[in-house]
Amino acid sequence: MEVDKGKGEAEETRKVAEADRDTVTLKSSDGKLFEVSKEAAARLSTVLAGMIAGGSIDDNGTDLKQIGSEALENVVDYCNKHANSIPSAALISSSISFNTAPFKEPEEWERKFVDRLSHDALFDLVEAANFLGMERLLDVTCHKISEMMKGKSPDQIREVFNIKNDYTKEELEEIRQELAWAFYDD
Amino acid sequence: MKCRSDSTGGGDDRRIPVAAPTGDGGSGETSKKRRTEEPSSSSSGAGECSSTPASVQVPPRPTQREQLGPDAREGEGEQPPVDADAGGEGEQERVPDLGEDLLFEVLMRAEARTLASAACVSRGWRQLARDERLWEAACVREWANLGFSEQMLRMIVLSFGGFRRLYVQHIRPVQRRAAGMPPGQRRGQLPVRLGRDQVQVSLSLLSTSFFLSMPNAPPPEKDKDNDKDKNGGGQCG
Numbered sequence A: 001m002e003v004d005k006g007k008g009e010a011e012e013t014r015k016v017a018e019a020d021r022d023t024v025t026l027k028s029s030d031g032k033l034f035e036v037s038k039e040a041a042a043r044l045s046t047v048l049a050g051m052i053a054g055g056s057i058d059d060n061g062t063d064l065k066q067i068g069s070e071a072l073e074n075v076v077d078y079c080n081k082h083a084n085s086i087p088s089a090a091l092i093s094s095s096i097s098f099n100t101a102p103f104k105e106p107e108e109w110e111r112k113f114v115d116r117l118s119h120d121a122l123f124d125l126v127e128a129a130n131f132l133g134m135e136r137l138l139d140v141t142c143h144k145i146s147e148m149m150k151g152k153s154p155d156q157i158r159e160v161f162n163i164k165n166d167y168t169k170e171e172l173e174e175i176r177q178e179l180a181w182a183f184y185d186d
Numbered sequence B: 001m002k003c004r005s006d007s008t009g010g011g012d013d014r015r016i017p018v019a020a021p022t023g024d025g026g027s028g029e030t031s032k033k034r035r036t037e038e039p040s041s042s043s044s045g046a047g048e049c050s051s052t053p054a055s056v057q058v059p060p061r062p063t064q065r066e067q068l069g070p071d072a073r074e075g076e077g078e079q080p081p082v083d084a085d086a087g088g089e090g091e092q093e094r095v096p097d098l099g100e101d102l103l104f105e106v107l108m109r110a111e112a113r114t115l116a117s118a119a120c121v122s123r124g125w126r127q128l129a130r131d132e133r134l135w136e137a138a139c140v141r142e143w144a145n146l147g148f149s150e151q152m153l154r155m156i157v158l159s160f161g162g163f164r165r166l167y168v169q170h171i172r173p174v175q176r177r178a179a180g181m182p183p184g185q186r187r188g189q190l191p192v193r194l195g196r197d198q199v200q201v202s203l204s205l206l207s208t209s210f211f212l213s214m215p216n217a218p219p220p221e222k223d224k225d226n227d228k229d230k231n232g233g234g235q236c237g
Helices: A001-021 A038-044 A046-054 A069-085 A106-113 A119-129 A134-149 A156-159 A169-178 B033-037 B045-057 B061-067 B100-107 B110-119 B121-129 B132-144 B151-161 B163-170 B173-178 B197-213 B220-236
Strands: A021-027 A034-039
Touching: A021 A038, A021 B121, A021 B197, A034 A069, A038 A046, A038 A069, A069 A106, A069 A119, A069 A134, A106 B197, A119 B061, A134 A156, A134 B100, A156 B110, B033 B220, B100 B110, B100 B121, B110 B121, B110 B132, B132 B151, B132 B163, B151 B163, B151 B197, B163 B197
Parallel strands: none
Antiparallel strands: A021 A034
16 A cells, blocks of 8 residues: 555655656657657657656656657658647548548648658658657648558559569450550540 | 448448448457457547458458558458468568558548449459448548538438449439530540539439339330439438
8 A cells, every 4th residue: 555655755756856857858769869848749640649647758768669760760850840830630520531621731841841852761760750649740640651552553553663563464464454444644 | 240231222221331330349350459449449440340351251361461461560360361372472672561450541542543443453352342431421421512511412422322323323424415525435434533414414414323123113105204313312312
């Protein structure tokens, strides 16, 4: 009993101490530490918001084992830029999980943000955004990838995504017939 | 689960999609492992949902999971990259690969034409691109600009056979007509974008074909009521 109580108190003080800090420290899979504003983290990431609310943020670096340092750096970068450039929470609430609300076009800075990323970095960032429940970032990155596919032939898409064509000729012909309207120009 | 109504007739399932994808619980065996670690994530509900039937219904899709090979983070679970008929694929140059769920998220933001291209990429992609929600999203996005309300589009299209079916069966004839092209001709430029009237025609074709294919098909003269059906489509659903 006594022990429990003491533990509870310690927990309590820890939480208070945490509440005082206005940043959280995140640790990538390869052990690098990144600081990000607590407010931005909580606002942009449902997962981090949950961790902050639940007190499971570690002062010495909250382990995010699924996220490499490059992707995490981009995440943090995004959070910082977001905090600087967008005053309202309107963007975040435009949930993408089922596209009832039409996708809100990326802002200029968001476009630049994803445009500068390499193919690898972009894909890693999508995964990080998904893992952290960052809907807007997921939105922006997925939108970027869908733009990469836009206007591309199946062959070109295979190249981008490194997919092997496992269709037989007949199958491919059949499906092209079915979707003939989309291939008007060949 | 019915998430992937790979048919065209999934109308009724699609009426409750807003609720459906949020249920983490229902996503079953294929849903991502990572989600067990982050229960609070509300992100790709749709994607999660989509992955479920993958293992259920799709025999020819080993590729999809296999391509996860390079991505050690999420490949671990229920489907080790067994090779079935597409062996060796996972060992190509390392290009990061999105899982099925994330690819779905990407396709959710793609245009209908891109969906069509994607369907031609591989069997796995085709299976994914059959998902009615993708076509719905594309359709609603593209046509919202023409003044069709989402709600109306959903009501009509879902009642009468679904968005994918609409694209597959009822867009091309309208495109041809718009281009003044005889039905027999195979190649040539067709306009990609439809105008408002053309969309109306497509919707009419869709509803007409729906009525004609009803088991106790109404007498042909009923077709004339098509325009009214647009308004009253809900009652048929």
